Amino acid sequence: MYLSNVELYYSPQENYSGQSVKISGEEYFHIVKVMRRAVGETLFVTNGAGKIFRTQIEVIEKDFLSAEILETYEYADVNSNKYFCIPRLKNPERFEFALEKSVELGITNFIVFESKRTVAKGAKIERWTKILISAMKQSLRSYLPAITYVKSLKGIIQLDGEKIILEQNSNKQLSELVTDSSKKYYYIFGPEGGLDESELALFNEENTYKINDYRLRSETSIIKAASIAG
Numbered sequence: 163m164y165l166s167n168v169e170l171y172y173s174p175q176e177n178y179s180g181q182s183v184k185i186s187g188e189e190y191f192h193i194v195k196v197m198r199r200a201v202g203e204t205l206f207v208t209n210g211a212g213k214i215f216r217t218q219i220e221v222i223e224k225d226f227l228s229a230e231i232l233e234t235y236e237y238a239d240v241n242s243n244k245y246f247c248i249p250r251l252k253n254p255e256r257f258e259f260a261l262e263k264s265v266e267l268g269i270t271n272f273i274v275f276e277s278k279r280t281v282a283k284g285a286k287i288e289r290w291t292k293i294l295i296s297a298m299k300q301s302l303r304s305y306l307p308a309i310t311y312v313k314s315l316k317g318i319i320q321l322d323g324e325k326i327i328l329e330q331n332s333n334k335q336l337s338e339l340v341t342d343s344s345k346k347y348y349y350i351f352g353p354e355g356g357l358d359e360s361e362l363a364l365f366n367e368e369n370t371y372k373i374n375d376y377r378l379r380s381e382t383s384i385i386k387a388a389s390i391a392g
Contacts, residue, residue: 163235165214168206169197170299172306175209178231183207183217186226194222205229210298210306212237237304243346244391245271247318249353250282251380257282258293260381265297265307267385268392272309273318273348278358285311315350315361323348325365328387329356330377332370336390339371349391351384 171193177184185193185207193199201219207229208214213236217229246269251257261272274290276283287309294307312318319325323346326339341347350357350365362370373386 165206165235165302168302170214170302171205171207172210172295172299173207175211178209181231182220183215183229183231184226185229190226194227204232208298208304208306210295210304212239212304214302214304235304239270239305241268241270241392243323243343244269244341245273245321245323245346245348246384246388247273247275247348247350248384249275249277249351249380250280250284252281252354254282256379256381258290260384261290261293261309262297263385264388264392265294265303266301267388268303269388270305270307272307274309274311275315275318276313277315277353277361279355280353287311315357315364318348318350319364321348322346325350325369327357327362327365327370328352328373328383329362329370330372332372334371336371336373336387341391347391349387351380351387354380 171185171189173183173185173189199219201222203219205217205219206214207217213234215231216233217231219227219229221228246264248260274285290309294309298306326347326349328349328351373383378386
């Protein structure tokens with residue numbers, strides 16, 4: 163069953179015990195202080211691991227609430243074998259927008275890396291995770307995407323699976339790619355200005371695809387690819 167027109171909240175797996183779930187922190191504050199929800203009201207909560215629960219608030223304490231699980235909806239992660247490898251973009255807002263929209267379109271694995279033409283450096287895992295949680299709830303999805311950080315493409319090359327390079331000069335369209343659910347696929351995007359020639363040389367030219375026939379901004383390419391792959 164796919165839900166619509168509900169407010170979805172998130173509570174990690176460790177907060178579930180038997181037929182109840184505990185909600186604290188920012189989610190608790192939003193439910194109780196902002197939305198003014200009361201004992202007896204219905205909440206929809208996800209564990210970020212494929213399940214959404216219809217619950218009823220049982221107890222509201224000073225800094226947490228407890229809700230009884232009434233019904234469970236379980237979903238499959240059909241994109242668990244697809245990893246979006248995204249470079250830090252010069253404009254952080256565009257980078258975060260690409261993350262958000264990719265989650266809404268069903269991508270559940272991200273690897274952020276630094277390329278030779280990357281301007282922004284360093285990881286902001288805590289901030290990015292908040293964006294992923296928000297996008298997951300907004301789109302009523304039940305999988306909290308995983309996000310990791312590597313300093314260069316070499317960290318991705320070593321991973322087991324097919325490496326798909328998104329390059330405007332390719333003769334093949336991404337829409338032509340046929341994937342196998344038993345294999346892992348790493349979709350590698352370039353930053354503003356694209357990947358350096360020495361970086362492109364690290365990969366098999368046969369696995370190079372373009373998003374479409376037009377030059378797109380980096381964040382637009384990521385979102386468009388998510389709509390195709392997702």
